[in-house]
Amino acid sequence: MIKTYKIRTVFIFLVFCLLYAIILFNLYLIQVKQSAFFADLGEKQYNVTVSRYAARAEIFDRTKKQPLALNKDCLSAFILPKQLAEPEKVKTFLRTHFPLTEKRLRSQKNKNFMFVQRKLSKEQEKVIQKAELKDIKLLKERGRFYPVACAGPVIGTTDIDNKGLFGIELQCNEQLGGTPAIYSLEQEARSGHFYFKKEMHKKGTPGKPIHLTLDSDLQFLVHEELVDTIKRWNAQEGAAIVMNPKTGEILAMVSAPTFDPNNFSGTDLEKTKNKTITESYEFGSIAKAFAALAALEEGVAHIDEQINCGGSKTTYVDGRKVNTLVAHGVLSFSEVVELSNNIGIAIVAKRLNETLYDHYLRLGFGKKTGILFPGEQPGFINPPSKWSKQSIISLSYGYEMTCTLLQIAQAFCTIARDGYPIQPKLLLDTKQKIATTPLYKKETMDVIKQILENTTLRGTARRAGIKGYRVMSKTGTANLLVDGQYSPEKNIYTCAGIVEKDGYQRVIVAFVKEAQKENAYAATVAAPLFEKVAEKTLIHDKVV
Amino acid sequence: MKRPYFIVIFIVAHIFFIFFQIHKHSKVIKLSYKKQKSEQKKELLVQTIQDLKQQLYEMQKRSSIKKFAQEQLKMRKIKLSQINKIKIEPQ
Numbered sequence: 001m002i003k004t005y006k007i008r009t010v011f012i013f014l015v016f017c018l019l020y021a022i023i024l025f026n027l028y029l030i031q032v033k034q035s036a037f038f039a040d041l042g043e044k045q046y047n048v049t050v051s052r053y054a055a056r057a058e059i060f061d062r063t064k065k066q067p068l069a070l071n072k073d074c075l076s077a078f079i080l081p082k083q084l085a086e087p088e089k090v091k092t093f094l095r096t097h098f099p100l101t102e103k104r105l106r107s108q109k110n111k112n113f114m115f116v117q118r119k120l121s122k123e124q125e126k127v128i129q130k131a132e133l134k135d136i137k138l139l140k141e142r143g144r145f146y147p148v149a150c151a152g153p154v155i156g157t158t159d160i161d162n163k164g165l166f167g168i169e170l171q172c173n174e175q176l177g178g179t180p181a182i183y184s185l186e187q188e189a190r191s192g193h194f195y196f197k198k199e200m201h202k203k204g205t206p207g208k209p210i211h212l213t214l215d216s217d218l219q220f221l222v223h224e225e226l227v228d229t230i231k232r233w234n235a236q237e238g239a240a241i242v243m244n245p246k247t248g249e250i251l252a253m254v255s256a257p258t259f260d261p262n263n264f265s266g267t268d269l270e271k272t273k274n275k276t277i278t279e280s281y282e283f284g285s286i287a288k289a290f291a292a293l294a295a296l297e298e299g300v301a302h303i304d305e306q307i308n309c310g311g312s313k314t315t316y317v318d319g320r321k322v323n324t325l326v327a328h329g330v331l332s333f334s335e336v337v338e339l340s341n342n343i344g345i346a347i348v349a350k351r352l353n354e355t356l357y358d359h360y361l362r363l364g365f366g367k368k369t370g371i372l373f374p375g376e377q378p379g380f381i382n383p384p385s386k387w388s389k390q391s392i393i394s395l396s397y398g399y400e401m402t403c404t405l406l407q408i409a410q411a412f413c414t415i416a417r418d419g420y421p422i423q424p425k426l427l428l429d430t431k432q433k434i435a436t437t438p439l440y441k442k443e444t445m446d447v448i449k450q451i452l453e454n455t456t457l458r459g460t461a462r463r464a465g466i467k468g469y470r471v472m473s474k475t476g477t478a479n480l481l482v483d484g485q486y487s488p489e490k491n492i493y494t495c496a497g498i499v500e501k502d503g504y505q506r507v508i509v510a511f512v513k514e515a516q517k518e519n520a521y522a523a524t525v526a527a528p529l530f531e532k533v534a535e536k537t538l539i540h541d542k543v544v
Numbered sequence: 545m546k547r548p549y550f551i552v553i554f555i556v557a558h559i560f561f562i563f564f565q566i567h568k569h570s571k572v573i574k575l576s577y578k579k580q581k582s583e584q585k586k587e588l589l590v591q592t593i594q595d596l597k598q599q600l601y602e603m604q605k606r607s608s609i610k611k612f613a614q615e616q617l618k619m620r621k622i623k624l625s626q627i628n629k630i631k632i633e634p635q
Contacts, residue, residue: 195576
């Protein structure tokens, strides 16, 4: 009996010894043999390095109160392909509403994580909520909201990672986004929501808000007028600019048709263009104002000089054929510009020869304005080294040169400022170059202003006139290039000018492209648009 | 002082020190949790402000205001020629 008892005791003792030995062996494995692995695992669960961006800064208009871009949280939908509870239901749902995601899911079944759609639209949110599928989960991401949709082509948008994609959002991406703060956390491993210790490694800088020179009310009003004109003439597109020539500030900059920056996915990228800066065209007879300015400055023509315009629609100038819209006989130089006679201006341009090219460069054509807007076009002026016999004639009435609407506005600002140039300004807080020496003589400026005023009073820009205000404007109708040839059916209609009253000045430039109705000329399409934009601007600025 | 008595005091003092150290640490963790909860609450409030701002500007859309003015208030677009400037002479 005692012997059995002893054997049992020894057996139990040995079993316990064995158990302790196993424990000790395990401890040895964990603490010594695999210590590096477990230390690393613990470190990963406990210590986390986090980089965190500050909220993207807002964009305001010139009042500094009206936001043009705000932050907002967006919902994104995702699935965990490896852990789908109802894979068939999910696939059917995706096939109907998100076919591209369903395609991705088919090819990447073994992925741990997959976005169904980032930054869902309201309709997509509703569809997902209605489906009530547990496998489709939602998470919040940062996004942007744009209260003034018609400023879309200027403001631009951000991509799915909230970085500037185009427009001001891209131009000022660094300033708006700031730099991320980097810190390490001793995280609570269980919940992952809290931490014990937080240590900053690199201090982040918050994004700085941007104030634009745009006036959001005026932007809306000008956009409305532009859209009306495009509809009325069944035109393809249009754009307009309103500038204060005294400061160079751009008060309105619109393009139409435009896009909804709050519902960007699937947008036709053509509609996202800021057509006033990123597209350059041959604007036609608008250039006559600048050719006349050059001729007056160089003293090769006088306002009252009589010029024989041939009395027909087609004449040969130095052996080159020149066409004009209406036949005129002898006209004064002022009337040549007022009535937009191609023959008259070509005769004067011949006297200028290569100097005309220098004057166009002096007015800011053929180079960027310095506004630094992404995608700005410098335009082009055919240089004298590449001229044919036709070139000087073409350049005098706006062919063989392309420019943006902003460059035309800048040149008109120089006229409004009596020869002193000014750099256009879109960011309110930036400093700009202010010229101390004029580009042109005051006397020349007075004459060209008189000619442009006459153009509004009795010339082709009659419909741009406003009673009680001094309006100095010029129109231009230009054929568009189609497959390397000028098409008489496809035109671009432009009107540019200055509106003045008691020290108040505004430069307005507007264009409409490809009007589909008959009798469409700049005088009938663009000049009335100019007049409406000017009226809206004057009422808005309370200059009555 | 007798030697055993000194040892007891030494041990008790150490026990107290350890207790206070643990107490301090748990207090720090508690306050840290409180701080983090407040931070989360702040974030939530910031989000709410953003949502409300968005709603406000959505309602202040110029196209909606124009529609309301034209349809509900029967307002019409004004032309420059319709505006008269009235000078009021001081009496």
